[in-house]
Amino acid sequence: MKKLLIVALVLWLALLPVTVGFAQSPREPLVIAHAAMSPPVLPLWIAVEKGFFERERLDVTILFIRGSPVLQAALHSGEIQAGLTGGTAALSATSRGLSLQIVANTRGKLTYDIVAKSEIKSAADIRGKIFGVQAIGGTVWMGALLGLEHLGLDPERDKIKIIPVGDQTVLAQALETGTIDLTVLDKPLSNPLKQKGFRILAELSRSNISFASVGLIFRRSFVEKRPEVVERTLRALIRAMAYLFQPSNRTSVIDVMMRRFRLSDRTLADNSYADALQTMERKPYPSLAGLRNIQRLLGRVSPEIARVDVEQAVDASFIEKLDKSGFIEEAYRTGGVSP
Helix, strand or coil, X not given: CHHHHHHHHHHHHHHHHHHHHCCCCCCEEEEEEECCCCHHHHHHHHHHHCCHHHHCCEEEEEEECCCHHHHHHHHHHCCCCEEEECHHHHHHHHHCCCCXXXXXEEXXXXXXXXXXXXXXXXXXXXCCCEEEECCCCCHHHHHHHHHHHHCCCCCCCCXXXXXXXXXXXXXXXXXXXXXXXXXXXXXXHHHXXXXXXXXXXXXHHHCCCEEEEEEEEEEHHHHHXXXXXXXXXXXXXXXXXXXXXXXXXXXXXHHHHHHHCXXXXXXXXXXXXXXXXXXXCCCCCCCHHHHHHHHHHHCCCCHHHHCCCHHHHECCHHHHHHHHCCHHHHHHHCCCCCC
């Protein structure tokens, strides 16, 4: 009996290094927040549900934080490590001494619709009206200013009152109740309002206005200390975007959207999916032109933002590396399955 135990012990010890050798590396905890329930954040949820973060050895928690200023504060405090938010927020934070870097933009153009009450029939009718936005200084606010500029309007000159109301869902409700006269919305929310008789004054997606709309943002210190985590996060998001763009995954993507965005209307979810396909960047390079456009307007009211070195707020090295290596092309070829 004793000999059998000794033999068993020797065999166990002999196998132990092999077992340890096959053990997987622990997953890196990472908290990513987003400030709006809109199509550009869909890759986050796809990456979670389809295991793309896990494949990159990341244990990701996703938080919805209403409003970019609160998200910026969470980044500053270290409560979150990354954010999927607008370039407006990144520049504002950088001007206040919080050094943030955009490593990718899932949207690099202005894509909102300007939606108004039915009695507002042209740009001239906007004068003297109430324009609702999410928060002063935020991405929706910036989109509103660029939209008005596109129409040849100036809020101060044309006495357009811009007020903070809430996120896009709240803005759509405020338009229906008459609290505001017009706003900017993504198509999944503007289309239902159009069917109810509200007027689409402009489809800004057709204007080709550069705008760092939604991007993946980290603190500069995190990028410098943990570049491998930044790269793995971006790899997972690109896999998720490739999965989203694959036509055969349409039903699966819409199912994810309905669960995570808590949608009960499949038609609305289908419209959101179509919007994502039309407006998301297949190769999400940071948009320097979009940031400069934001700085140009914000700099009029904030000397601090006018002094920000925009190029220091961007790090395109990660996306460039993945692009040159063929990773992005292969991900889209296989719907995110490989490499």
